[in-house]
Amino acid sequence: MRRVDPRRRTLGQFFQDEIATPLGEDVYIRVPQEMPNSRLATLSSPGRIEMFIGFRPRRLMVEGLNPCSNINRALSVNPGTSVYLDEQREYARNLEVPAGGGVATAPGIAHAYSVFVSGGRELGLRQATLELLAAPAVPPTHGFFDECLKGQVQFSLGFAKPCEAWSFGRSSRTFGAPGAGGSMGFADPEAGVGYGYVTSKMGTTFTGDPRDVALRGAIYSVLQK
Numbered sequence: 725m726r727r728v729d730p731r732r733r734t735l736g737q738f739f740q741d742e743i744a745t746p747l748g749e750d751v752y753i754r755v756p757q758e759m760p761n762s763r764l765a766t767l768s769s770p771g772r773i774e775m776f777i778g779f780r781p782r783r784l785m786v787e788g789l790n791p792c793s794n795i796n797r798a799l800s801v802n803p804g805t806s807v808y809l810d811e812q813r814e815y816a817r818n819l820e821v822p823a824g825g826g827v828a829t830a831p832g833i834a835h836a837y838s839v840f841v842s843g844g845r846e847l848g849l850r851q852a853t854l855e856l857l858a859a860p861a862v863p864p865t866h867g868f869f870d871e872c873l874k875g876q877v878q879f880s881l882g883f884a885k886p887c888e889a890w891s892f893g894r895s896s897r898t899f900g901a902p903g904a905g906g907s908m909g910f911a912d913p914e915a916g917v918g919y920g921y922v923t924s925k926m927g928t929t930f931t932g933d934p935r936d937v938a939l940r941g942a943i944y945s946v947l948q949k
Contacts, residue, residue: 725738734820735753735820735822736752736753736754736820736822737754737820739751739753740752740753740754742847743836743847744832744836746846746847747835747836747839747846747847749828749832749835749836750828750829750831750832751826751827751828751829751832751833751836752826752827752828753820753821753822753825753826753827754817754818754819754820754825755817755818755827757817764827765924766924767905767924767926768924768925768926769905769926770926770927770928774928783874783875787874794871794872795872795873795874798872824904826903828909828920828922829920829922830920830921830922831920832920833909833919833920833921833922834909834918834919834920835918835920836909836918836920837900837909837910837911837918837919837920838911838917838918839918840854840857840911840913840918841911841912841913841915841916841917841918842916842918854913856881857880857881857883857899857911858897858898858899858913859880859897860880860885860896861878861879861880861885862880868887873930875889875931876888876889877889877890877931880899881899882901883899883900883901884899884900884901884902884910885898885899886898889931890931890932891932892908892910892932892940893910893912893914893915893917894912894914894915894917894944895912895914897912897913897914898910898911898912898913898914899911900919902930902931903922904926905923905925905926905927905933906921906923906926906927906929906933906935906936907921907922907923907936908920908921908933908936908940909921915944915947917943917947919940919943921933921935921936921939921940923935923936
């Protein structure tokens, strides 16, 4: 981002300047120092028994327990999740970690995505940009199998795309991103939906938390009627 941006901004600052602030969203990739802790929810992690019984997909859980696996090194050794699980310090407030440091409200996520399904006028987005985001994912050289997640997942231009193992939205034009513990946000151009779901009670299912899936089901059921 710093190489291509004329102002050499970090991704968090670029997002704040170009998307969050113009839309007036409570969405951050680095929490402002002036925001009080009282506005931030405390995450409640699932217990070890919950993780062992309910974590899906199983293969990913096994990989996570292996200290030599890619996913373990990414989330624990790197130091990954140990950063925001450190109760003695407030590291997470000051880090710009695009893949795991987003802090937001559900309405903020939903409204931001809704701009991408309603023409993008508020952000001055071109139709060509919107079409590229909605286009099918292009398979990498060795296919869509993700060695880190140990499953078939699809990504395009930084966004997750619906696939057999992970279904969301009404069509393949949908694009979005999951969050730790069951959070989810996406834009569905086919249905005209900007969607956001967050939870402070961390879940154990990576590809579709049951609470999130139930909410999405209710929304699309209403739209169908």
